[in-house]
Amino acid sequence: MPKLVVGSFNNKKLVELHDLLGDLGIELVNLSGYPSIKEVDETGTTFVENANLKASQYAKQVNEYVLAEDSGLVVPILNGEPGVFSARYAGTHGDDQANNRKLLERLGDTPDPQREAYYVCVASLAAPNGEIVATTEGRCWGRIVREPRGTGGFGYDPLFEVIEFHKTFGELSLRVKQALSHRARAIVKLRPILVRVFSQSNA
Ligand code: IMP
Secondary structure (H helix, E strand, O other), X not given: OOEEEEOOOOHHHHHHHHXXXXXXXXXXXXXXXXXXXXXXXXXXXXXXXXXXXXXHHHHHHHOOEEEEXXXXXXXXXXXXXXXXXXXXXXXXXXXXXXXXXXXXXXXXXXXXXXHEEEEXXXXXXXXXXXXXXXXXXXXXXXXXXXXXXXXXXXXXXXXXXEHHHOEEOOXXXXXXXXXXXXXXXXXHHHHHHHHHHHHHHHO
């Protein structure tokens, strides 16, 4: 079976990707199986730069096709914050509660129509020599509510309301999130490219 390495150490992401690509007949593994790998710093100033950087650098290290992604939340009324700094908005990487508090503070009593926001995910596929084969983007629009609701998901999900459902990603099931999410939309766009690349590399 051909192998695709997911450029992440996150097992939750691997599970999500299995759900989206599991039927392609490609073995999906993440970086946990490569103990000597050097972690790539996200030094880019855009989601595209960071996704390409991770895909390319990890591909060269493992000498396999690598799928990497970079994602975050964009709030237009805050000039795009938290953007590429989503994971470390309040200073500490991955402190979701502090990030959420900062987002609510920055929005203050901004009226609902201006609290629109979107999640974005850029997925990038690199060949074993580090060359970028394809880069795709998915977005999911919603609105930032005034206090956290629900315990599902992660990151900004308890504050991110999908307007059509009147519910936050913290309140919606993983099934629904998987159908609507920025990550799913970016990966779905990459599917035909993966099919082509792996049928060629098998030929
Ligand atoms: P990364 O792409 O794993 O570095 O994630 C970037 C950050 O964006 C996460 O730590 C979250 O703060 C935020 N983020 C990205 N996708 C989601 C999502 O689906 N739900 C909630 N927060 C997200």
